[in-house]
Amino acid sequence: VQLVESGGGSVQPGGSLRLSCVASGFPFGGSSMSWARQAAGKEREWVAGIYNGGKTIYPDSFKGRFTISRDDSKKTVYLQLNDLKPEDTAVYFCAVEVAPPWPYVGQGTQVTVSS
Numbered sequence: 001v002q003l004v005e006s007g008g009g010s011v012q013p014g015g016s017l018r019l020s021c022v023a024s025g026f027p028f029g030g031s032s033m034s035w036a037r038q039a040a041g042k043e044r045e046w047v048a049g050i051y052n053g054g055k056t057i058y059p060d061s062f063k064g065r066f067t068i069s070r071d072d073s074k075k076t077v078y079l080q081l082n083d084l085k086p087e088d089t090a091v092y093f094c095a096v097e098v099a100p101p102w103p104y105v106g107q108g109t110q111v112t113v114s115s
Contacts, residue, residue, distance in 0.1 A: 001025040003094050003106030010112040011084055019079040019109060021094030028075040032098035035068055035079040036105070037090035048079060049098035057098060084113045 007019040019035070032051045038044040048068035049057045056068050067080040077094055089112050095102035 001096065001104045003096070003104060005092065005094055005106045005109040008092060008109030008111045010114070012115050013085055013113055015084050015113070017081045017084065017111060019081065019092055019094075019111075021077045021079075021106060023075045023077070023094075023096075026096065026104075029072045031096055033068075033070065033077040034095045034098055034100075034102060035066075035077070035092060036095055036100070036102070037088075037092045037111075038108075039087075039090040042090075044093070046100055047092070050077065051098055081111065084111075086113050089113050 002024045003021055005021045007017060011017055030052050034049045035047045036044050037047050046059055047062050048066055050068045050070050065083050070077045091108040091110050093108040094106045096104040
């Protein structure tokens with residue numbers, strides 16, 4: 001199983017980013033996927049999940065600004081981040097399964113929000 005995230009970077013507060021995760025080594029189309037994040041000194045937290053049929057699910061604290069989506073033809077899951085805040089600074093990971101615990105997690109991509 002390989003999960004390769006990209007799209008992170010540095011943005012100002014209020015900005016947007018779209019993260020991508022290309023998957024390989026397992027039947028992506030039949031798999032549910034997640035995004036999670038981990039800020040420095042904090043535990044990893046679940047951000048969003050998407051079932052293999054496209055239904056999405058979010059923890060209450062992440063509803064509204066973040067949107068997960070997928071393109072099965074590209075074996076890719078996306079996370080659109082809008083209206084970013086400094087407290088969104090973290091490493092963002094994609095993972096297999098719609099919610100924790102995750103059997104596989106990628107290496108992550110850094111998102112930094114500062115002015």
